[in-house]
Amino acid sequence: MAVGVALVVWWPGSGGATRTRTVSATVVAASSCQGPNAYDTVELTIDGQKKRARLDGCGHREGDVLNVDVPQSSGGDLLVQPSGAAPVGSGVSGRLSALLVSVAALAGAGYVHLLRRRTAA
Numbered sequence: 001m002a003v004g005v006a007l008v009v010w011w012p013g014s015g016g017a018t019r020t021r022t023v024s025a026t027v028v029a030a031s032s033c034q035g036p037n038a039y040d041t042v043e044l045t046i047d048g049q050k051k052r053a054r055l056d057g058c059g060h061r062e063g064d065v066l067n068v069d070v071p072q073s074s075g076g077d078l079l080v081q082p083s084g085a086a087p088v089g090s091g092v093s094g095r096l097s098a099l100l101v102s103v104a105a106l107a108g109a110g111y112v113h114l115l116r117r118r119t120a121a
Helices: 002-010 091-120
Strands: 020-029 040-046 049-055 065-071 079-082
Touching: 020 049, 040 065, 049 065
Parallel strands: 049 079
Antiparallel strands: 020 040, 020 065, 040 049, 065 079
């Protein structure tokens, strides 16, 4: 069973991270940090075209220049994050964590089985 769990967890593509690129952006509309829609608006240049996007953050001043991470598939309503704010790491670290949690769960289940068997005897 552990081998099956390992294969599922380590299978390529089971934990793909979103690819991003870092670009410079200028805050054009600041937002208050209160309420559910607290997004600043930034202007950035992608592939030679100026675009406006929502910044997953608030409280910046208009005219502030900051680095943002833009998803590679940047179509539709664009939401960017401040550079370095997104979780990083290869998919391997996430899959390894899932594997270790699965092994720990199996070990715990085996231990409970042994304890129940011991008290029944």
